[in-house]
Amino acid sequence: MNLLTVENLEAGYDSRPVVSNLNLTLEGGEFLSVCGPNGSGKSTLVKAIQGLVPFIKGKILIDGQNLFQMKAAQIATKLAYVPQVFEPVFDFTVEETVAMARYHRQANRFSHLSDLDKQAVEEAMGIVLVYKLKHKKLNELSGGERQRVLIARALAQDTPILLLDEPSSHLDLNFQLQIYQLLKRLQEEKGKAILVAEHNLNLVIPYSSRLIFLKDGRVEAEGKPASLLTEELIKRIFQVDVELRENRSTRLPEISLIHTDTKKELQEKESLSKR
Amino acid sequence: MNIKSKRKIFLLVLIIFTLFGCLLSLKLGPVKTSYSELFRAISGKDSQFSQIFFHLRLPRACLAYLVGASLALSGAILQGYFRNPLADPFILGASSGASLGAVLSLNLGFSISLFGLSTQSLLAFLTSLILVSVVYLISERRRFQTTESLLLTGIAAGALASALTSFLLFRRADAYEQAVFWLLGSFSLADWKQVWLLLPCFILAALVAQYLAKDMNLLSLGDETARTLGCSTKTVRKVFLLLATLLASFSVSVAGIIGFAGLIVPHAVRLIIGPDHRYLFIYASLAGGLFLIFSDLISRIVFSPAELPVGVVTAAFGAPFFIYLLNRPKRSA
Known part of the structure; x- marks a missing residue:
């Protein structure tokens, strides 16, 4: 469905x-x-x-x-959403940030996190490996860590x-x-x-x-x-010449950019082979 | 020290200092009184000073506390609302509107009284409320009202109101001295009527703010994020703006413009206990009350028997403390 x-x-x-x-x-x-x-x-x-x-x-x-x-x-x-840009203004900790995903599930507006909420928050932090950072403030994290915190928040939203x-x-x-x-x-x-x-x-x-x-x-x-995926499709959408290759590990197509000089070389090779 | 212990200790400190501040407020004043006279008056054994304690000094301390709590709560709300720690209760023009109303009443020269408020107070309250409402309506006319458009419209409208205030003062130079009350704030006219007027307003506003405190946590992450986490941003924003404006307008109407308290108190409290608005609203209110009790005390005793405007004290003592807080060395995490 x-x-x-x-x-x-x-x-x-x-x-x-x-x-x-x-x-x-x-x-x-x-x-x-x-x-x-x-x-x-x-x-x-x-x-x-x-x-x-x-x-x-x-x-x-x-x-x-x-x-x-x-x-x-x-x-x-x-729906849970992980935005592209997130610039925290106030110094919330990782745990506080992830816990906000549970606000809308709490019984009333004055209640604190239930055991189920706490479990969801801890599990989400564990999955994305930010549990050890839970007392750190968001502004103290690297871009990658912060992105993982946002994914943890989305996960905790369940x-x-x-x-x-x-x-x-x-x-x-x-x-x-x-x-x-x-x-x-x-x-x-x-x-x-x-x-x-x-x-x-x-x-x-x-x-x-x-x-x-x-x-x-x-x-x-x-x-x-x-x-x-075809080279023509990529060209049509991105206006760029590419070469499709097979990725060694996945056996799926992989896009390789053709730089201008390489493109000239390829065209020359093609014309030579035609002769 | 973890955040829970910090909150407990800070609460204890706030309570102890508030009680101490209240005691000093009752004891100190132009008429010299001792603690024994104070305690005799409290126990009902001495009526000589009970008039001073209970009809002059106690309402003044209560009003200072309530105004401080209201301004700090209003500041905490607006800092979260605008996602900007530099926001204060007067950012949308509440203070400029109030000044205009107060100076206008001096120019008009008529006198009415309602709910224990003077003409000046009434006009100050109304013009403050009207100015912020106009700011809101103008910025809402844009297709997408943003906090930036609201903020900038507020600044522009505030500047216009200030210009009108200056013009009115220019026309009535003799009213300048009275106008200073509004421009710099004072509790010298405090009485129980003002306390009973402000108290229910503050309690109601504080309860609603506390009810929506989680939503403010979400709003402080930005509207998009707040919505995706389940916050009805439009409704919540309107309620918070109304609360902050009412708190600021009521405060100004009874005590004039007391700058800095609504800016530094929530900011300082956030530095101590963190940005969670479920705690910040309560602690900022308590700390705001404490801050103004001591500021009023200082304003009364520095040049006693003359009084300094309390706004001078809040800035003079608040600013260095604020700079210290901002620049104190951070412990490594």
């Missing part, structure tokens, strides 16, 4: 939509990556799904319920759907890999449906059940990574 259904979505920040005529579905336990060039509408789409942009038209069903008829606290039980906006941005190669391995684990072990907006194609290919390419706010292509 579809956990998320988006039909004829138009969304943006004023009356001119950033994404338009957009349809997508997300099934339980699916890993869907939304890719596309800068400005194609990836982040707007992720925000629109949660009702976070001021201009939205169309139909968004979350677990069968109409998003526009749901209260914020109801949406928070279905929702069937996880939405992430460019989770690898600002992270080095090691952390990028760690974050995606963690997301894959959550998909496989916890059955989470994951939707990621990501510009780094090579990073998402091995982990995605399905890819969606956006261009100018519309879906340009959709499918499984192994069958969908």
